[in-house]
Amino acid sequence: MMADALLGCIADDFTGATDLANMLVRGGMRTVQTIGVPEVDARIEADAIVVALKSRTIPAADAVRQSLDALQWLRAQGCRQFVFKYCSTFDSTDEGNIGPVADALLDALGSDFTIACSAFPETGRTIFRGNLFVGDVLLSESGMEHHPLTPMTDPNLVRVLQRQTQSKVGLIRYDAIAKGADAVRARIGELKRDGVRLAIADAISDADLHTLGEACRDLPLITGGSGIALGLPQNFRATGLLAHAEHAADLPGIEGKAVVLAGSASKATNAQVAQWRASKPSLRIDPLALARGEPVVDEAVEFARNQTALIYATTSPDEVKAVQKELGVERAGQLVEDALASIARRLRDHGVTKFVVAGGETSGAVVQALGVRSLRIGPQIDPGVPATQSIGADDDTHTQAPLALALKSGNFGATDFFEKALNALNAPKAL
Structure with missing residues (x-):
């Protein structure tokens, strides 16, 4: 009997989906990426499935609709937790699409809170005090301010995300993350009591992403860049749902x-x-x-x-x-x-x-x-x-x-x- 997938992911572009899938394979999860939402009756054998959309720069209402379609299909695959993946440089205009899609997915899952962490330290993307750095410079000085479709002129992700959503946006500062997963969970509790629904999370190292992954193990939805996937496979492994797939990355040769x-x-x-x-x-x-x-x-x-x-x-x-x-x-x-x-x-x-x-x-x-x-x-x-x-x-x-x-x-x-x-x-x- 084919086992259900564990982790269902929705990515807003194709390379971002592949990037996320790469992180999951490195974590020992057998991972398949689909191009768009497959047919309803399609069944995929994998530990994690990443649905690649082309929704980063389309109108927000269309991005929401496509993302909800992907969520419905992933739920039918048996997935237990979901990731909304966007670029590590938080590419998004003031009209969307990160905020609207995150809000819609939270509503569909009946959840009242998620994090937003686009940090990917391995490629130089870090977040500190809510500000996104690319290497040693702020996002707004990295060249992304000249992006032809999604120019990023404000490095403060709390401000950027707040302009996209009616939900209250907060911050999980590095102070809490440095103290470990329990401190992060306590901070999440504080934010929820203050009415915060979306929270930017600081992260300056892979260890921080592992901490966030552990702290968010019970959240139905997690949003962020591909780095946020670093800590997720271990959550499933700790509960006995996932065995490390030693050959998860093996591919045969192709001529041509x-x-x-x-x-x-x-x-x-x-x-x-x-x-x-x-x-x-x-x-x-x-x-x-x-x-x-x-x-x-x-x-x-x-x-x-x-x-x-x-x-x-x-x-x-x-x-x-x-x-x-x-x-x-x-x-x-x-x-x-x-x-x-x-x-x-x-x-x-x-x-x-x-x-x-x-x-x-x-x-x-x-x-x-x-x-x-x-x-x-x-x-x-x-x-x-x-x-x-x-x-x-x-x-x-x-x-x-x-x-x-x-x-x-x-x-x-x-x-x-x-x-x-x-x-x-x-x-x-x-x-």
Whole structure:
């Protein structure tokens, strides 16, 4: 008899979902990521399931609806606890979507409190006194203030979240976390008595995230970045519900050609693109040329079909703004996403089975174009980014053998990430 899943997770973008799944696999949980909400009667055998939505920048009402659909499906899988996962840089405008989705999930679960902790110390994201740091600088000085869709100009997450919700927002300060899980539970009790429903939680180390995980073991809902998952597997293990899966990250090898696709304009991805371009084949996608109807996609497919190449739209924030001024923000982004998705689909037809993709929106467009419905999560390539393999990739015209994918958030990965990712996809068991 198939056992129920234990932990159900809802992520607001594709790379964030993969990042979260990576943390759970490292904790010994067999983890599957679905692309969107599966069919109602679908049944998945895993300890944890992560539903990847593309809801970070859509209207808040749509994000709420999709998230509630995901919650309903995960509850039908038997999940006992739920995580709403968003970016470690808390990407969200004053209109949402973190606050509205968290409120809706709390209502649906009949719960009156949850935490919000986007800290991920392994990648330099820490929270202290409610302020989010990226490395040694505040979020508002990290480059995220120039994000084309969700510019983050206020590093104080209590203020940011309060602007998104009618619920009262509080803070679990580091003082309590440093004293351990019992002190955090006591602080949660104080906040609830004060009418607080959502609380930002400080965290500056992995140990703090383990403390938060233990303290929140009885909360129906937890919200945060992927780091918050560090302490959750142990809660299930302590109650005898979970046995450590020693080979949870094992993936078989896949034959075939490879390509790197980059759509993110983040500092990290710009550095990765520059590193690759210095010695390896690359071709830039020009949004203005796409808008003029030039055969950009045809040229890119021809360029990459017989060599491992980088196809990228990544550029500087100033250039992004110039393109957005001419084309409009939505059209500029959609042109690039559609082009990279079409390139991926056509390269698959030319025998490409390994895809390294940079950027959350780009990754979402690519996996949808490839007909990928779910992913098995493998070993970590860089903090926050695992190797993955599709489970039953298919669309209206194809039933595919598994594809190997590395889906990277724009902000993640070392400068040589593309090379490391290709090595991982070529020989996943060697990691």
